[in-house]
Amino acid sequence: GAGVSQSPSNKVTEKGKDVELRCDPISGHTALYWYRQSLGQGLEFLIYFQGNSAPDKSGLPSDRFSAERTGGSVSTLTIQRTQQEDSAVYLCASSIPSRGGTRMNTEAFFGQGTRLTVV
């Protein structure tokens, strides 16, 4: 597609349920990020995928959170046993990875996000 696509755009779930959030990056972008943004806050890094390398999971807040990326394209973020504090907008972004020392622009393009509300 032309841009990063995320689904669903909104999700309301009951506390304790599992949810899956989907991200379809821009074709050819090998780098993919998941961020979380609570109301009025900055972007909290969750996980980073780059090609076939092992993902950087250092931002995942607990073992209830997991993510995978199939075939180097679509990614799914799964939150198990959701809690009210998980309520936030989950943003996905993709980019071409940087090559250190060059001026190559490696801007990340964001999807519109999934607004998750846990009730």
Place this chain on the structure above:
Amino acid sequence: GQNIDQPTEMTATEGAIVQINCTYQTSGFNGLFWYQQHAGEAPTFLSYNVLDGLEEKGRFSSFLSRSKGYSYLLLKELQMKDSASYLCAVNDYKLSFGAGTTVTVRA
């Protein structure tokens, strides 16, 4: 680890100039980005600096000093539509964001 600091809020008058500072301490550096985010929307790219100096793009300019771990975003001829959050992001090998600066433009 990464530490990226920017002011929380700034207010300016329409037509004026505002400078948003960003300081960073990161384990590596492959460029610094500025993003704009309007309320309820996704961040959009504004500028990119990888070498020291000033990058100008219309009403917006961004400056970088790698030795000082410092950048600023300069917004000139402010318009009401520039009211938004401005996010500083550093790419070491992944993109890490500051908390953002909310700019309010008043008539």
